[in-house]
Amino acid sequence: MTSATAPIAALRPNRWGRFWALALLAYVVYASAQMDVSWERVGAGLHNAAHFLSRLFPPNFTRWELLSKGLLESLEIAVLASALGIVLSLPIGLVAARNLMPAWASWPARLVIVAARSFHPVIVAILFVKAVGFGALAGILALTVASIGFVGKLFAEAIEEISLKQVEAVRATGAPFLSVVAIGVLPQVFARFIGFCTYQLDSNLRNSTMVGIVGAGGIGGTLFAAFQRFDYDYVCAILISIIALIMIGELLAMYVRAIFIDGVSFADMFRRRLASLAARRERHLEDD
Amino acid sequence: MTSPDTVLSIRHLSKSYSAGHPVLSDVSLQFMVRTITAVIGPSGTGKSTLIRCINRLVEPTSGSIVFEGRELVRLPRPALREARRRIGMVFQEYNLVERLTVMENVLCGRLGYVSAWKAWRRKFAPEDIALAFDLLGVVGLARLADARADSLSGGQRQRVGIARAVMQQPSLLLADEPTSSLDPKTSVEIMQLLTDIARERGISVIVNMHDVELAKRFADRIVGMAGGGIVFDATPSRLTDEVLKQIYGGEDWLL
Numbered sequence: 001m002t003s004a005t006a007p008i009a010a011l012r013p014n015r016w017g018r019f020w021a022l023a024l025l026a027y028v029v030y031a032s033a034q035m036d037v038s039w040e041r042v043g044a045g046l047h048n049a050a051h052f053l054s055r056l057f058p059p060n061f062t063r064w065e066l067l068s069k070g071l072l073e074s075l076e077i078a079v080l081a082s083a084l085g086i087v088l089s090l091p092i093g094l095v096a097a098r099n100l101m102p103a104w105a106s107w108p109a110r111l112v113i114v115a116a117r118s119f120h121p122v123i124v125a126i127l128f129v130k131a132v133g134f135g136a137l138a139g140i141l142a143l144t145v146a147s148i149g150f151v152g153k154l155f156a157e158a159i160e161e162i163s164l165k166q167v168e169a170v171r172a173t174g175a176p177f178l179s180v181v182a183i184g185v186l187p188q189v190f191a192r193f194i195g196f197c198t199y200q201l202d203s204n205l206r207n208s209t210m211v212g213i214v215g216a217g218g219i220g221g222t223l224f225a226a227f228q229r230f231d232y233d234y235v236c237a238i239l240i241s242i243i244a245l246i247m248i249g250e251l252l253a254m255y256v257r258a259i260f261i262d263g264v265s266f267a268d269m270f271r272r273r274l275a276s277l278a279a280r281r282e283r284h285l286e287d288d
Numbered sequence: 289m290t291s292p293d294t295v296l297s298i299r300h301l302s303k304s305y306s307a308g309h310p311v312l313s314d315v316s317l318q319f320m321v322r323t324i325t326a327v328i329g330p331s332g333t334g335k336s337t338l339i340r341c342i343n344r345l346v347e348p349t350s351g352s353i354v355f356e357g358r359e360l361v362r363l364p365r366p367a368l369r370e371a372r373r374r375i376g377m378v379f380q381e382y383n384l385v386e387r388l389t390v391m392e393n394v395l396c397g398r399l400g401y402v403s404a405w406k407a408w409r410r411k412f413a414p415e416d417i418a419l420a421f422d423l424l425g426v427v428g429l430a431r432l433a434d435a436r437a438d439s440l441s442g443g444q445r446q447r448v449g450i451a452r453a454v455m456q457q458p459s460l461l462l463a464d465e466p467t468s469s470l471d472p473k474t475s476v477e478i479m480q481l482l483t484d485i486a487r488e489r490g491i492s493v494i495v496n497m498h499d500v501e502l503a504k505r506f507a508d509r510i511v512g513m514a515g516g517g518i519v520f521d522a523t524p525s526r527l528t529d530e531v532l533k534q535i536y537g538g539e540d541w542l543l
Contacts, residue, residue, distance in 0.1 A: 163386075165379065165381060165383040166383055166384070166385045166386065168345060168379075168383060169377070169379060169383035169384070169385075169396070169449075169452075170385070170396055170399060171345065171372075172343055172345060172372060172375075172376075172377040173372065173373065173376075173377075173396055173397055173398075173399045173400050173452070173456055174369040174370065174371070174372035174373035174374075174399070174400025174456070175369070175396070175399035175400055175407070176369060176399075176403075176404055177404075178404030179399045179402075179403075179404040179407045179408075181404075182404055182407055182408040183385060183388070183392075183396060183399060183407055183408075184385060187385055187386075187387040187388050188385075188386070188387060190387070
């Protein structure tokens with residue numbers, strides 16, 4: 001075979017890749033067949049969905065006191081769980097970082113983080129309800145565990161990606177270990193850490209609306225009860241309020257990131273907002 | 289056995305990263321106070337390892353390192369930190385904490401003297417802050433005290449590195465290829481700054497470098513290493529082309 005006819009190694013078809021892609025496709029077709037999915041069910045489902053949606057609207061806010069009490073409790077659960085979880089993830093995540101710690105310290109910490117992450121917050125909430133009884137405490141503890149699992153893991157991974165040269169230089173000055181961490185490690189991961197914290201706050205806000213279903217406090221219990229009583233217009237009111245709550249949390253997260261990461265102060269943000277409003281008014285006046 | 293003029297005494301120092309492949313073999317050197325020593329040699333010959341063994345950023349495999357009358361090898365952590373306070377270090381890639389300001393980086397030099405809590409809250413003594421400003425003036429960066437370290441050029445960063453090291457008020461300064469990442473003009477400026485500060489404050493300096501001309505120009509003593517051992521140890525004037533051939537091998541690079 002001359003070099004012109006022999007296939008170039010880099011362009012040879014990936015036979016194994018093709019095989020696995022076809023196998024995957026075959027599995028998808030097979031699995032769908034097993035799932036009892038038929039066009040009649042989809043059709044009936046759409047019809048039922050339309051009927052259900054009509055019963056949702058208009059939303060019924062008459063029982064707003066119970067609604068706001070539940071929302072407030074969810075908010076408290078989320079904030080407390082985030083605070084406690086973040087405070088605990090700092091040392092746990094630090095010890096779990098393999099580039100800073102010896103193996104006998106980092107592996108147990110990583111085990112703790114994996115265990116905290118393994119179960120869905122609702123399952124953990126069921127366990128805590130059994131342990132400490134119904135109410136918000138179970139919800140807070142469950143979401144704290146979830147926070148440690150998430151923030152701890154990401155924090156440890158962020159630390160493992162830092163430049164050790166900066167750490168080496170701080171060590172060479174004779175600084176004690178905690179100073180090395182505070183000055184050599186933390187500044188490198190601080191911005192990402194704030195990102196993790198705001199993401200976890202949002203996640204806890206969403207999960208806090210759910211843990212109520214198993215009795216761990218918050219709006220979830222009210223929502224589930226309303227659903228079971230077929231109070232669909234009240235259900236709709238609760239859903240809309242939850243969306244509003246999450247949006248407020250989103251705004252808060254934005255401000256937190258601006259303050260900590262970009263170093264913007266509240267006064268700056270206020271001034272910028274005023275300035276942009278004034279600029280817009282001037283443009284309107286010019287157009288007239 | 290060592291005279292009071294000896295700031296550092298290395299005896300039979302050996303280091304192997306993997307068994308049977310020593311990077312340093314039985315190195316013995318004495319360093320006097322207020323001397324500037326340049327260590328030259330080809331890449332991979334253990335110059336960097338030698339420098340880092342002195343303050344135990346790299347753990348020696350065997351041998352003895354006596355600094356200011358104290359044996360450093362196998363010294364427990366708290367005592368080692370105290371010894372490190374007295375040894376400043378300047379790095380090839382500056383190793384500044386990028387996200388902190390120039391002032392905070394210089395104040396790192398005092399981290400061996402303040403508690404972690406004070407360091408976290410940046411509560412340094414007024415004398416320390418005054419000294420920091422003073423040193424920033426000496427290295428020519430007084431206006432940049434509040435600039436973030438990652439906004440500086442290479443030469444500026446190395447000046448901050450020097451200020452940080454001198455901030456420790458050390459008796460020994462180690463420099464691991466401080467000019468290898470800098471252009472020729474800046475390299476000369478940095479070496480001039482380093483040697484001027486060291487002579488003014490009576491600090492002994494051990495510098496690692498590639499550039500033989502720079503070494504001859506600024507050092508009082510040159511140590512040539514090859515194959516993990518010492519092959520030359522004398523004043524720059526005795527560094528002939530023959531010796532350089534022996535250290536580095538090959539002739540084409542010699543002018």
